[in-house]
Amino acid sequence: MRTAxxxxxLTGLLVTLPLASCGVFDSGPSAEDxxxxxxxxxxxxxNAAAAGRTDAPETARKFLAETRRNLSPEKVEASVTxxxxxxxxxxxxxxxxxxxxxxxxxxxxxxxxxxLRENDNAWKVHWQPAVVHPELGSGQSLHHQLDPAxxxxxxxxxxxRLMGPQRLVRVTVVRKEVDNLPEVAGSLAQGLExxxxxxxxxxxxxxxxxxPENQAYTVVTLRLSDYRRVKSAIYELPGxxxxxxxxxxxxxxxxxxQVLPAISKNRKDRLNGSDGWRVFTANSxxxxxxxxxxxxxxxxxxxxxTLSDKVQRAAENAVNPLDKPAMIVAMRPSSGGVxxxxxxxxxxxxxxxxxxxxxxxxxxxxxxTALAALEAGEVDIGTExxxxxxxxxxxxxxxxxxxxxxxxxxMKKAFAESCNTTFAGLASRLPASALPTAAKxxxxxxxxxxxxxxTLTGEVPSSEEEVTRAVNGxxxxxxxxxxxxxxxxxxxxxxxxxxxxxxxxxxxxxxxxQAKRAPSExxxxxxxxxxxxxxxxxxxxxxSGLGEVAGKTGTAQFGDGSxxxxxxxxxxxxxxxxxxxxxxxxxxRAVRVSKEFLSGIG
Numbered sequence: 001m002r003t004a005x006x007x008x009x010l011t012g013l014l015v016t017l018p019l020a021s022c023g024v025f026d027s028g029p030s031a032e033d034x035x036x037x038x039x040x041x042x043x044x045x046x047n048a049a050a051a052g053r054t055d056a057p058e059t060a061r062k063f064l065a066e067t068r069r070n071l072s073p074e075k076v077e078a079s080v081t082x083x084x085x086x087x088x089x090x091x092x093x094x095x096x097x098x099x100x101x102x103x104x105x106x107x108x109x110x111x112x113x114x115x116l117r118e119n120d121n122a123w124k125v126h127w128q129p130a131v132v133h134p135e136l137g138s139g140q141s142l143h144h145q146l147d148p149a150x151x152x153x154x155x156x157x158x159x160x161r162l163m164g165p166q167r168l169v170r171v172t173v174v175r176k177e178v179d180n181l182p183e184v185a186g187s188l189a190q191g192l193e194x195x196x197x198x199x200x201x202x203x204x205x206x207x208x209x210x211x212p213e214n215q216a217y218t219v220v221t222l223r224l225s226d227y228r229r230v231k232s233a234i235y236e237l238p239g240x241x242x243x244x245x246x247x248x249x250x251x252x253x254x255x256x257x258q259v260l261p262a263i264s265k266n267r268k269d270r271l272n273g274s275d276g277w278r279v280f281t282a283n284s285x286x287x288x289x290x291x292x293x294x295x296x297x298x299x300x301x302x303x304x305x306t307l308s309d310k311v312q313r314a315a316e317n318a319v320n321p322l323d324k325p326a327m328i329v330a331m332r333p334s335s336g337g338v339x340x341x342x343x344x345x346x347x348x349x350x351x352x353x354x355x356x357x358x359x360x361x362x363x364x365x366x367x368x369t370a371l372a373a374l375e376a377g378e379v380d381i382g383t384e385x386x387x388x389x390x391x392x393x394x395x396x397x398x399x400x401x402x403x404x405x406x407x408x409x410x411m412k413k414a415f416a417e418s419c420n421t422t423f424a425g426l427a428s429r430l431p432a433s434a435l436p437t438a439a440k441x442x443x444x445x446x447x448x449x450x451x452x453x454x455t456l457t458g459e460v461p462s463s464e465e466e467v468t469r470a471v472n473g474x475x476x477x478x479x480x481x482x483x484x485x486x487x488x489x490x491x492x493x494x495x496x497x498x499x500x501x502x503x504x505x506x507x508x509x510x511x512x513x514q515a516k517r518a519p520s521e522x523x524x525x526x527x528x529x530x531x532x533x534x535x536x537x538x539x540x541x542x543x544s545g546l547g548e549v550a551g552k553t554g555t556a557q558f559g560d561g562s563x564x565x566x567x568x569x570x571x572x573x574x575x576x577x578x579x580x581x582x583x584x585x586x587x588x589r590a591v592r593v594s595k596e597f598l599s600g601i602g
Contacts, residue, residue: 031116032083034123035094039078043098055117056127067132071144071279075101081111092116092123102144106277108293110134135292139284142292147276149297151248154263154271157337157505160309162251163260169227169244172216175208177239184237188219191233195226216241223249256312258352259341263305263452263504273300304505305452306337311575314600315342318593322346324584327354328597329483330577333491336499336509338453339575341484347582356456358480359580362556362587363418364567365439365475367489368460370415370530372438373426374523381412381526385426387419393470398424401555401586415530416538418553420474427473428466435472435479436460440515443488443498444481447514451507457485475556486569486578490551492519493527494571531570540568540591546598547572553587566590572598 029037034053041050045068051061082095094116099109112134115126129136136142154163171192178184185204192199199220211217222230227242234240248271250260264271276297281289308330315328325347330340347353373379387406390399400420406413414422427435439445439460446457458481463469471477481489484501492498497518500509519527531550535543539553551570558565566584568591570577577597579590 028121029123031085031092031094031118031123032080034116034125035080035083035096035114038125039080039096039098043076043078045076053125054127054131055119055124060127060131063129063132067142070142071100071102073100073144074103077101083116091126092118094125100144100279102277104275106295108279110292133281133292135290136281140281140289141284142279143282143288144279145277147278147295147297148246149273149275149299150246152271152273152300153302154248154260155302155304156307156309156312157305157339158308158310159304162256162305162307162309162312163248163264164251165246166249167224167244168247168249169222169224169242170216171219171222171227171234172241172243173204173208173219174214174216174239174241175211176213178208179238181205181208184239187237188234188240191230191237192220195222195230196220216243223253254345254348255316256307256341257348258343258354259307259338259453259503262352262454263303266452267303267504270300271303274298306332306335306339306503306505308339311601312340312342314597315340315577317600318342318579318596319344319347322581322589322593324589325350325353325582326580326589326593327357327483328577328579328593329354329487330575330597331487331491331499331501332574333495333499333571333576334574336488336491336501338450338501338503340577341453352454353582354483354580355453356484357482357580358456358458359482359565359582360477360479360556360558361444361458361475361481361486362554362565362567363420363423363475364486364489364552364554364569364578365444365479365481366415366418366423366473367493367527367531367552367569368435368439368442368444369423369427369473370411371442371519371523371527372430372434373411374526375438375520376430376434378429379411379426381410381415381530383411384408385411385414385422387414387417387422389421391421391425393424393428393467394465396467396471398470398474412530412533415552416533416536418534418539418555424470424473428470430469430473432462432464432469435469436462437515438519439479439489441498441517441519442492443514444485445513446488446498447512448501449510449512450501450503451509452503455484455501456482457488458482475554483578483580486567486580487576490569490571490578491576493524493531494550494574494576496521496524535570539587540570540594542591542595543570543598546595549598551594553591555585555587568594570594575601 038053047064051057054060077099084093086092093113095113114131116123117126151165153161186201189201208217278294280291319326327343331338389403389405444458472479535549543549549572554567556565566581566587566589568579579593581589
């Protein structure tokens with residue numbers, strides 16, 4: 001009996017062992033292992049490997065590759081959150097969680113599940129679109145789309161809109177799609193001429209040839225209104241395309257061209273706000289079906305500047321008619337707020353000359369020379385000084401303009417008539433550091449980090465040499481200044497100390513270098529009186545009917561000395577400004593521009 005029972009038990013054990021080999025004693029990957037491996041490859045973007053873990057590898061590979069291409073994530077994370085082994089005829093399913101990271105804090109997360117089937121002793125993910133997202137059906141696809149926030153406008157000090165969002169159209173040429181490039185380029189240039197006269201056939205051909213033949217070369221970017229003007233003449237040209245976008249642009253073409261683009265670039269993140277975005281499904285024809293996730297764009301508040309639309313337009317109207325590079329910078333002495341920066345097209349072609357150009361300031365620098373002499377205490381505005389036609393310093397002869405000779409006149413009269421020999425003589429007797437010290441008290445040589453723009457005020461070196469001090473004293477030699485620096489100098493005289501320049505109301509200027517102390521009030525009162533006399537009876541009487549204008553003219557020689565720039569800088573009330581007309585010959589054109597500018601303000 002015992003032997004028979006033992007044999008029976010042994011036979012039962014042998015019968016059950018093959019069954020256990022596919023169950024609890026199986027050493028192969030489990031359903032959860034298979035699900036985890038699929039999600040790991042899916043998250044890594046290894047489409048072929050992930051697809052190989054499904055029961056339809058080629059179909060899955062194509063779908064996964066298309067999904068990656070459509071969504072273009074920076075990173076994907078995916079993990080199994082649970083596995084249900086089924087039972088009673090129910091399928092084995094894995095629950096999972098996926099997070100798509102599109103960058104810039106754009107993350108889309110969701111939960112889903114897929115079925116696992118055992119085939120040839122291995123678990124495979126049963127393929128269907130819902131494996132990627134539970135709401136995806138047959139023939140459907142996923143798509144990611146940005147919804148840019150409308151850029152915030154840039155406002156002037158009085159609330160006038162200076163920049164705002166506008167639709168721009170890029171006119172582009174794809175060389176691969178053009179059989180006769182010169183012919184198309186000629187037709188395109190001719191069609192664009194009313195709104196973009198600078199575009200040429202040659203420029204289009206050269207630009208297109210320098211661009212890979214299957215890529216678009218941008219010929220010009222137009223405002224929508226300008227594009228509509230020329231659309232009929234260019235729309236049907238082969239290989240010419242017109243992608244559009246919304247961007248922040250000035251209220252008018254070339255308006256405040258050296259300030260507003262700089263503000264837009266410098267404050268791009270602040271102005272653009274937070275873009276919105278969404279993920280949606282589409283059918284096989286590309287038609288949108290359903291939005292799965294959406295974040296609305298968050299525009300930001302308008303950016304207010306110190307610029308004055310009225311002052312800016314007056315400045316532009318004054319310089320635009322000139323053929324020589326011409327520019328104006330204006331600011332408020334009481335606050336340092338920049339009111340206008342205007343350049344004509346000839347100046348724009350050379351860069352931000354009004355803000356960073358370095359030019360000999362000529363006789364406008366006599367403001368600093370006069371201040372240094374007055375603070376030294378050896379002269380007063382009533383002191384009589386010689387103003388001969390020329391004066392020699394250590395072998396170098398400096399003349400007055402046109403060799404005028406006033407004999408002996410007061411310092412006030414010599415300043416008003418811009419007597420070189422007088423102020424060269426004063427400068428030659430000053431200590432080596434007197435001119436740079438006085439200049440920096442007025443802001444020339446000061447250095448700032450002004451949010452929104454880059455500026456250079458100028459440079460005034462010290463010198464132990466008498467002749468160098470004499471030449472520097474009349475704004476020649478090694479002295480350099482920008483229109484911005486000279487506008488700041490006049491603002492300093494009007495205000496009583498150097499104001500800190502500012503452009504954006506919400507951003508403070510960092511002062512990197514400035515004078516250790518302000519000019520004495522006594523010296524400033526006398527300098528103001530001399531600057532007022534320039535307009536009452538001196539070299540700028542053309543401005544005498546425009547209110548209480550005070551200032552200083554300047555003719556600044558350059559090169560071999562046969563050519564000269566024309567300057568005027570001054571103030572009226574709470575407005576200071578500097579005008580520079582390059583290669584003007586004399587200061588007369590700068591005075592005339594100043595008159596047009598002040599008349600335009602009213």
